[in-house]
Amino acid sequence: MEQLFDLALINSALRVLTPILLAALGGALCSRVGLFNVGLEGFMLLGAFSAVVGNYFFGNVFYAILFAIAIVSIFSFIFAYLSINLQANVIVVGIAMNALAAGLTTFSLRAIFDVKGAFYDNTMVGLPKWNIPIIEDIPVLGPILAGLTPLVYLSFLIAGLMWYYFYRTKSGFRFLAAGENPLAAKSVGIRVRRYQYGAVLASGVLCALAGAQLSLGQVTMFTEGMTAGRGFIALVATMLGQSGPLGVTAASLLFGFMDALSIRFQGLALPTHFTQMLPYVVTILAMFFFKNKSFQQDALKQGSSSR
Amino acid sequence: MNKWTKLTLPLLQPIAAIMVGLLAGAIAIMIAGGDILETYAEMWKGAFGGMYFFTNTLSRATPIILIGLGAAFAFRAGFFNLGAEGQMVFGALSAALVGLYMPGPGWLVCIVAIIAGIVAGGLWSVMAGYFDARFRVNLLISTLLLNYVAVLFAGYLVAYPLKDRSGSAAMAQSEMLDNSVWLPKLISGMPLHVGFVLAVLAALIIFVLLKRSVIGYEVRMLGGNPLFALFGGVKRGPMMLGAMFFSGGLAGLGGAVEILGSQYRYIDGALSTADYAWTGIMAALLAGSHPIGTLIASIFLAALQTGGMGVERNTEVPLEVGAIIQAVLILFISARFTYSFLKRRKGNKSDGTAV
Numbered sequence: 001m002e003q004l005f006d007l008a009l010i011n012s013a014l015r016v017l018t019p020i021l022l023a024a025l026g027g028a029l030c031s032r033v034g035l036f037n038v039g040l041e042g043f044m045l046l047g048a049f050s051a052v053v054g055n056y057f058f059g060n061v062f063y064a065i066l067f068a069i070a071i072v073s074i075f076s077f078i079f080a081y082l083s084i085n086l087q088a089n090v091i092v093v094g095i096a097m098n099a100l101a102a103g104l105t106t107f108s109l110r111a112i113f114d115v116k117g118a119f120y121d122n123t124m125v126g127l128p129k130w131n132i133p134i135i136e137d138i139p140v141l142g143p144i145l146a147g148l149t150p151l152v153y154l155s156f157l158i159a160g161l162m163w164y165y166f167y168r169t170k171s172g173f174r175f176l177a178a179g180e181n182p183l184a185a186k187s188v189g190i191r192v193r194r195y196q197y198g199a200v201l202a203s204g205v206l207c208a209l210a211g212a213q214l215s216l217g218q219v220t221m222f223t224e225g226m227t228a229g230r231g232f233i234a235l236v237a238t239m240l241g242q243s244g245p246l247g248v249t250a251a252s253l254l255f256g257f258m259d260a261l262s263i264r265f266q267g268l269a270l271p272t273h274f275t276q277m278l279p280y281v282v283t284i285l286a287m288f289f290f291k292n293k294s295f296q297q298d299a300l301k302q303g304s305s306s307r
Numbered sequence: 308m309n310k311w312t313k314l315t316l317p318l319l320q321p322i323a324a325i326m327v328g329l330l331a332g333a334i335a336i337m338i339a340g341g342d343i344l345e346t347y348a349e350m351w352k353g354a355f356g357g358m359y360f361f362t363n364t365l366s367r368a369t370p371i372i373l374i375g376l377g378a379a380f381a382f383r384a385g386f387f388n389l390g391a392e393g394q395m396v397f398g399a400l401s402a403a404l405v406g407l408y409m410p411g412p413g414w415l416v417c418i419v420a421i422i423a424g425i426v427a428g429g430l431w432s433v434m435a436g437y438f439d440a441r442f443r444v445n446l447l448i449s450t451l452l453l454n455y456v457a458v459l460f461a462g463y464l465v466a467y468p469l470k471d472r473s474g475s476a477a478m479a480q481s482e483m484l485d486n487s488v489w490l491p492k493l494i495s496g497m498p499l500h501v502g503f504v505l506a507v508l509a510a511l512i513i514f515v516l517l518k519r520s521v522i523g524y525e526v527r528m529l530g531g532n533p534l535f536a537l538f539g540g541v542k543r544g545p546m547m548l549g550a551m552f553f554s555g556g557l558a559g560l561g562g563a564v565e566i567l568g569s570q571y572r573y574i575d576g577a578l579s580t581a582d583y584a585w586t587g588i589m590a591a592l593l594a595g596s597h598p599i600g601t602l603i604a605s606i607f608l609a610a611l612q613t614g615g616m617g618v619e620r621n622t623e624v625p626l627e628v629g630a631i632i633q634a635v636l637i638l639f640i641s642a643r644f645t646y647s648f649l650k651r652r653k654g655n656k657s658d659g660t661a662v
C-alpha cells in the first residue's frame with residue numbers, strides 16, 4: 001500500500017485532472033444555458049492536435065496554444081450556429097463533432113506530417129514546468145506542486161473566476177437566468193442567444209487548453225484518439241457537479257485521482273486492461289450518487305425552450 | 308404545398324447535406340494534394356467498381372446496417388443508446404466463444420452462436436437501461452462509458468485466458484473458428500455472406516413493426532412526445548428495457564455475423580478500428596431513424612469507407628477522407644436548413660411561442 005499512496009500520487013493526480021477540469025468547466029457553461037455539449041471530446045482532440053501543429057510550425061508554446069484556441073473556436077462556432085440558429089439536435093451535433101474531430105485529426109496527421117498513429121518531434125517544446133522557488137522547499141506542499149505546468153494553476157483559477165462570475169456579477173446572473181428559463185429571460189430583455197454563443201465559444205477555448213495540456217503537458221506528442229474518453233468523463237464531472245464551478249472541481253478531483261491511481265496500478269502485476277477500466281467504472285458508479293433530473297422535467301423544459 | 312414539393316422536400320435535405328459533405332471532402336483532397344475528380348473516381352471504383360468491390364461494400368455494410376437499425380429503434384423510442392460498440396463487442400465475443408467451445412453439428416452451433424450474440428448484446432444494453440429506469444443514471448453517458456469497459460474486458464479475455472497460442476503471432480486474438488460453423492457465402496468467391504440477408508430482413512421487420520403494431524405505435528409515441536405517452540398510459544420503464552434489449556440485441560447480432568461471416572475469430576480492436584458502431588449510429592441519424600432509410604444510409608456510408616480504401620490504394624490521399632465526408636454529412640443533415648428556409652419565405656415566423 002505504501003508504494004501506492006504518497007505525495008507523488010497527488011502530484012500526478014493534479015496533472016491528469018487538468019484536462020478533465022478544463023473541459024468540464026466548459027461543459028458546465030454550456031449546460032447552464034441549456035446546451036448539453038457532447039462534443040467536448042472532439043473539441044479536446046482538435047485542441048490537442050492543433051496545439052502540436054502550432055508548436056511544430058511556430059516553435060513557441062504560447063503561439064501554439066493561441067493557434068489551438070483559434071482552431072477550436074472555429075469549430076465551436078459551427079457547433080453553436082448549427083444548434084442555436086439552425087435548431088439542430090444538440091446531441092446529434094455533438095456526436096457528429098466528435099466524429100469530425102477524429103476523422104480530421106487522423107487525416108491531417110497523414111496530410112501534414114505524413115505519419116500514422118502518432119507524431120513526435122524533438123524540436124517541439126513542451127509547456128514549461130514550474131518549480132516555484134519558496135514553495136519548492138516546504139515539506140508537504142513542495143512535492144505536491146513540483147513541476148506542474150501553468151495550465152494546472154490556470155484551470156483552478158478559471159474555476160474560481162467562474163464561481164465569481166456566476167454568483168457575484170450581474171452578467172453572470174443573467175447568464176444563469178438565460179439557461180434556467182429562456183422564455184422568461186427573453187421577456188425581460190436578456191439576449192439569450194448571445195449568452196448561448198458565449199458559452200459555447202468559451203467551452204471551445206477551455207477545451208483547446210485541455211487539449212494543449214494533453215499533448216504538450218506530460219508528453220510532447222500527439223497520438224490518434226489521445227483524449228480516450230476524457231471528454232465524456234468531463235461530461236460526467238459536469239453533471240456530477242450540478243454544473244456549478246465548485247462541484248465540477250470536486251468531481252474532476254475525484255476522476256483525476258482515479259486516473260492517477262490507474263496509472264500507478266500499472267506498475268503492479270495487474271493486467272493493464274483492468275487498470276485502464278478503473279476511471280470508467282468509477283465514473284459510472286459515481287453517477288449512481290447523482291440523481292439526474294427526471295425525464296418529465298426535461299420534456300417540459302424542452303417544450304418551453306425558445307431556441 | 309402541391310404534391311410534387313411534398314414528395315421531393317424530404318429528399319432535398321439529405322441531398323443538400325451530401326453535396327456539402329462532398330464539398331468538404333474535395334477541400335480535404337485539395338489540401339492533401341490530390342486531384343479531386345480522380346480521387347472521387349477512385350472512390351467510386353473502390354466501392355462499386357466490379358462485382359468483388361460491390362459485394363465487399365455490402366459485406367462491410369452488414370454489421371453497420373444491424374447496428375444502425377438497433378440505434379434507430381432506440382432513437383425512435385427516445386433513448387440515446389450510444390453503447391453500440393460495447394454491445395457489438397460482447398455479441399461478437401459470445402458468438403466466438405460458442406463457435407469455439409460448443410460441441411455439435413456446425414449449423415446448430417452457428418445458430419446458437421448467433422442467438423448468444425443477440426442475448427449478450429441485449430443484456431449489456433439492458434443493464435444501462437435498467438440503471439436509467441431504476442436509478443436515473445443518464446443513459447447517454449452510461450452507454451458511452453460502458454463501451455470502454457466492454458472493449459477492455461474483451462481485450463483482456465483474448466489477451467490472457469482465451470489467447471490463440473497455436474500460431475507464432477503475438478496478436479491478442481481468439482482461436483480460429485472451425486469451417487463448419489462459418490456463415491455460408493451468398494456467392495462463392497465473394498465476401499458477401501448470409502448475414503446481409505439477415506440485415507435486410509431485420510430492416511423490413513422493424514419497418515412493419517413500427518408502422519403496423521401496437522408496440523411500434525407506443526415506441527413512436529414515447530419518442531415523439533414522452534409526456535403524451537405518459538398520459539396515454541405507456542409505461543416508460545418496461546418500454547425502456549424492451550427497447551434497449553432490442554437495440555442492443557441488434558448490435559450484438561451485428562457483431563456475431565461479422566465474426567461468423569467474415570473474421571472467423573475475435574481479434575482485439577478489429578471491430579473498433581473498423582468503426583462499425585459509430586458508422587451505424589451515423590447511418591441511423593442520417594436516415595432520421597427510418598428503418599429502410601437506415602439500410603440505404605448504411606450501404607452509402609460503407610461505400611464511403613471501402614471507397615476510401617480504394618483511394619488510399621491508388622492515390623496519395625489518406626483513407627480518412629471518407630470519415631471527414633461522413634462527419635460533415637451528419638453535421639449538416641441535423642440542421643434544419645430547408646425547414647427554416649421555408650418558414651422564412653412564408654413569413655410566419657412564430658408558431659405560437661415567442662421567438
